[in-house]
Amino acid sequence: WDGMHHGLDKEQISRYSRQIILHSFGVQAQARLCRGSVLIIGAGGLGSPAALYLAAAGVGRLGIVDRDVVELSNIHRQVIHKEASVGVHKALSAAEACRALNSSILVETYLEGLKPDNAVELISEYDVIVDASDNAPTRYLISDACCVARRPLVSGAAIGTDGQLTVYCHGEDGPCYRCLFPESPAAGNCARCVDAGVLGVVPGVIGTLQALEAVKLLSGVGDTLSRRLLAIDCAAGRFHSVKLRAKSPACIACGTSPTITAATLPSYDYAAFTGQAAANDA
Amino acid sequence: WDGMHHGLDKEQISRYSRQIILHSFGVQAQARLCRGSVLIIGAGGLGSPAALYLAAAGVGRLGIVDRDVVELSNIHRQVIHKEASVGVHKALSAAEACRALNSSILVETYLEGLKPDNAVELISEYDVIVDASDNAPTRYLISDACCVARRPLVSGAAIGTDGQLTVYCHGEDGPCYRCLFPESPAAGNCARCVDAGVLGVVPGVIGTLQALEAVKLLSGVGDTLSRRLLAIDCAAGRFHSVKLRAKSPACIACGTSPTITAATLPSYDYAAFTGQAAANDA
């Protein structure tokens, strides 16, 4: 029993007892969760299960970023919200659900969305970042800011019956989003759930797996998906794990001479780079 | 647009619009969900996300079976319950959350748990069965009753950082649980979450995937995991899909001359067969 100096109180020991008695996890890993913080960007299809499971697991401080309000057509996949929350700000609705699940954690909300001029500062305040956004400009912005702030990024995406999951900006050689995709796809190639549709449970699977990766990063237990991409075909029931390249020395965000820095990022034009305006109605 | 004769009203069309516009799903698949029913046995770690996602997806009638009350040590993985529900019956707490998500569906609760003398009748009232239980005798009972009632069974399990998922009793040649494991493991080999511990998000991943399989079975869209077992090692981030045997002609539950029938099942001694008393605190 490595129960010394873990800093957990009696209620925490009881609440998290099923994780604490797990040999491969234990009280020290639980204490790291309780001391840790995660920023979830997007309180939609991916952010819903990610926020619920991270709050339940006992992550000490959760930040939730969104700028939209709940609509009835969101709820088929955004299960953290309720019918009664239609019209309520998504970050507030999600935060309320997290607090109802676990009043012992701190939940902070950011109602303006992530922008180039607040991204690095906001991301620097958290240990692990979860990209639960729904559009290309925000995905590049999050990845760049994680490079600048040196924060590991759990990236998930879902559309139709397909999902993807990986960890960027982690460890010695983990790539960032730009290392993989230095050039943005043409705007016409970027399907969003609003336009193309999505089977509700698909972002549910990916968002839950994002919570898992965040737990592993914070607790130090298990192997994370750095340099591995999980691609899920939910219709076929196929799970595909692929090996990714290392970070690129030439990358303008995480390479040896980055041009995207704390000083330059706020004025980077993500809309022009991707040909799309940011939206965050995940 | 195959929108004729689907029987969905205007609010349903709006609520499920993101699934309806999805080409591979569409309005007829949504209508089959709305007309369909799923019985979820266990409102714990697996049943929590399964119930949330099936309610959100619009399954017309959900049944929730459990006989325990919510405890604080459940909530790290049983995210359908709230702190305020500690002491409340799990099936009632879960049903309330489902109704708050979707008031247009019917949610029924069964507070006595599944027993040999009510299993076949209860299971016969639903189209698809989700095994979200947590012990060997209940797992054999559910599988047997699904054989007798001829209902497809989505079976999930989780312990520690490992999870498993498959579909039993489905199609021409799909096996049942007994086809795979005709003899029950010795009681000492059967770890339960209460005893061995479980990382909370692990049943979250499996339960969400159980909802996905139930959606595929009800809607007729996609390939289900009949004759395939998905084994997940969440610590390593490994997903393993294995090919299973066909149903056995000699199986006493689903074979050509079954000895477990509607007449004999109620008096079958599951505690003696498995060497364990049933519990259902999933």
Next chain:
Amino acid sequence: MELLFGNQKVVEADVPQQSGEQQLTVAAAMAWARDNLLTERPELFMKGSSVRPGVLVLVNDTDWELCGELEAAVADGDRVTFISTLHGG
């Protein structure tokens, strides 16, 4: 790449060896796929002689960047996969 291959996600194909070439490369396999498998809008798949931005090319489940990109050799039984980055959430 679902749309591009007529809703079939896994396409097994015998890519003919081109005369005069020693070894089939990913580049040649891609060009062949574009000309023989694509049912619509090939510009969503390739840009010039390489793949369009936002598509990850894999040879036997490994990022082609680790195998030599366009010049990566492919042999009988090898699997070349194209994965589009997704943005939805």
Next chain:
Amino acid sequence: MELLFGNQKVVEADVPQQSGEQQLTVAAAMAWARDNLLTERPELFMKGSSVRPGVLVLVNDTDWELCGELEAAVADGDRVTFISTLHGG
């Protein structure tokens, strides 16, 4: 089978061919694993000469029932996996 193999989940092993036998079988590989790899309580792994109830044996990700069970042939590079059925939830 985590516990049984000293918390290592994937064990790569060179199972020696027994003299006088034509072809290594799953049965022989299992007996070898029990005698050489198990760190504790072999009775959790085997029962008699077969596997204990509740364990699924796979040869290259396929249920051994489809390959001939104990008599299934295994060759160099083949992967034999043991999966315990789980009951938790």
